[in-house]
Amino acid sequence: MIDVDMAMKLISRNFPQVEISTARPITRGWDSFVLEVNGELIFRFPMRDDVIPYLEKELGLLPVLEPTLSTPIPHFDYIGHGDASYPFMFVGYRKLGGTTLEDESLTQEQLATLAPALATFLGELHSFPAALAVQARVEAHTPEAWREMYRDRYIDLRKRVFPLLEDVELRAKSERLWEDFLNNEAIFTFQPVLIHCDLACEHVLCDPERSVLTGVIDWGDATIGDPAMDFVGLHNCRGREFTERVLARYQGTIDAAFWQRMDFYLCYGPFSELLYGAYSENEKIIAKGIEGLRAMFRE
Structure with missing residues (x-):
């Protein structure tokens, strides 16, 4: 089961340019563990392999949907990959305010x-x-x-x-x-x-x-x-x-x-x-x- 420490290690390994000052868990829902990093980035980690197709759908849909909406939606700037301890992909995007x-x-x-x-x-x-x-x-x-x-x-x-x-x-x-x-x-x-x-x-x-x-x-x-x-x-x-x-x-x-x-x-x-x-x-x-x-x- 993924936790804050594991998530931080995965982020640092995949994205060394991200210097982590703070990491705060937002939620652990039925499907994903969500971590707020530095108060400005959101990283989502699937908790099961059956969640991956839903994430892949977002990766395909949101880039073509985003230009047609006047309301902001997540833009996945970070697409990471797991390791032996966490075998799934994960994503990150700039936090939307409000x-x-x-x-x-x-x-x-x-x-x-x-x-x-x-x-x-x-x-x-x-x-x-x-x-x-x-x-x-x-x-x-x-x-x-x-x-x-x-x-x-x-x-x-x-x-x-x-x-x-x-x-x-x-x-x-x-x-x-x-x-x-x-x-x-x-x-x-x-x-x-x-x-x-x-x-x-x-x-x-x-x-x-x-x-x-x-x-x-x-x-x-x-x-x-x-x-x-x-x-x-x-x-x-x-x-x-x-x-x-x-x-x-x-x-x-x-x-x-x-x-x-x-x-x-x-x-x-x-x-x-x-x-x-x-x-x-x-x-x-x-x-x-x-x-x-x-x-x-x-x-």
């Missing part, structure tokens, strides 16, 4: 003035040519393929997660939620576009004083799919009113079934947590996911 959109100090007035900037960013992203994205190793989904992807997840849930739900009513509600979504052909009518697909508020950086976005990070899940997915994180963090403010300025297509799909995606979090808990055999994550389901169905 406050995360989840920052509790942001006022409602500031959020209101940031909504147009988010709408502009999403409009630019969703208008990026899909063919160029495919050339950059991004997977493309038709609406039917998107539906099939969720059908496969439902099969996985029935196999790995639903047997863990001892509460019969909780399991029945979960099955009904998924089957109502998957069996409704009319809602799979969207025009596929390039999406970030993990646009949580912690991945959006802003300057509330100037009402601008200063960065969008963590592009490993980028894909061609349902544009509604890129509004889910905003809704989870800042609520429906804020999301509607962004949508009011959004120049992309909002189809008739947009909110039906959004309502389903907003329920997906506990299921994702439960799947991760089941695969990792982590009882704490499973328990948290089950409580998340209970809370969701109580609302």
Whole structure:
């Protein structure tokens, strides 16, 4: 398992021109260990080999996407290689400044003035040519393929997660939620576009004083799919009113079934947590996911 000392040694070995004065771990998520160096560089280290394809996707996509966006995104100036103790590649980029959109100090007035900037960013992203994205190793989904992807997840849930739900009513509600979504052909009518697909508020950086976005990070899940997915994180963090403010300025297509799909995606979090808990055999994550389901169905 990689730690600060190992990460510093890898950086120094790969990039001797980087003189490390300070090194501060930012996060150890499910996929990556992230280190801030000298307060100005960010280095990301994959924690498993199955994370590498997502990083390779970013390496292919971001250089061609960057010139088309008015919002900064990571520019990988450093591409390093591991050794016997850490066998993976890793990347580094100049830190993007700003406050995360989840920052509790942001006022409602500031959020209101940031909504147009988010709408502009999403409009630019969703208008990026899909063919160029495919050339950059991004997977493309038709609406039917998107539906099939969720059908496969439902099969996985029935196999790995639903047997863990001892509460019969909780399991029945979960099955009904998924089957109502998957069996409704009319809602799979969207025009596929390039999406970030993990646009949580912690991945959006802003300057509330100037009402601008200063960065969008963590592009490993980028894909061609349902544009509604890129509004889910905003809704989870800042609520429906804020999301509607962004949508009011959004120049992309909002189809008739947009909110039906959004309502389903907003329920997906506990299921994702439960799947991760089941695969990792982590009882704490499973328990948290089950409580998340209970809370969701109580609302």
